[in-house]
Amino acid sequence: MKAVVQRVLSSAVVVDGEEVGRIGNGLCVLLGVTHGDGPDQARWLSDKIASLRVFEDQNGKLNLSLKEVDGQVLVVSQFTLYADCRKGRRPSFVEAAEPVEAKKLYELFVDELKAKGLSVATGVFQAHMDLEIHNDGPVTLIIETPEV
Template sequence: MRVVLQRSREASVTVEGKIIGQINKGYVLLVGITHDDTKSDADYLAAKIAKTRIWEDDEGKMNLSIAQHGGAILSISQFTLYADTKKGNRPSFTGASRPEHAEPLWEYFNEALRKEGLEVQTGIFGAMMDVELINDGPVTIIFDSPTK
């Protein structure tokens, strides 16, 4: 699994003109799933993201987790995170998992985040979505479960 985390001041996801997920401060997670990802990968990344300390403490150091600082998560499925751009000018997406594997694993990942005590809003798997965010920092971090 690959997750791009963007710390945000506020964010929303809109499908067909309707806001379906919205948070104030927190994280926007762009979540990509590849063929051999498992629930173990989802559990690992959910715990890692919940405990990652990228919010400032009283001394201005990135030392607080989202639970300590407060905030919510907006999770967006994004198969394009597994684009292969090595050959030609048109990316190949064969590295991304098929929907019948990816969707249940993405939903499992979101539940794993909730079990970590986090509020999670989501987009709609496979839908064309407009994602708006005010990036805070900016702070953007990439997590890959194969590197655990």
């Protein structure tokens, strides 16, 4: 799995003109799933993101996690994170997992974050989404799961 994690002041996702998810202070997570990913990767990544110390303490140091700042998470599926652009002009998406498997792992990832007591909003899997992201910092991280 691969995630682009952005610290945000707020973030929202709209599908067909209707807002389906919104958060305030927290993290916007764009999540991609590849072949061979499974529940272990979803759990590892949810643990990593939930405990990331990317929020500033009273001294301006990145020492605080989501729970410590009462932050929220917006998770949006993003198969294009596994695009291969090395050849030609059209990206290849063969490294992205098939939608049925990707959706199961996306939902497991969301459930794991919720089980940690976090407030989580989501987009709509496989929908065309308009995403509003108000970066804070900006702080943007790319996290890939190791072989678990």
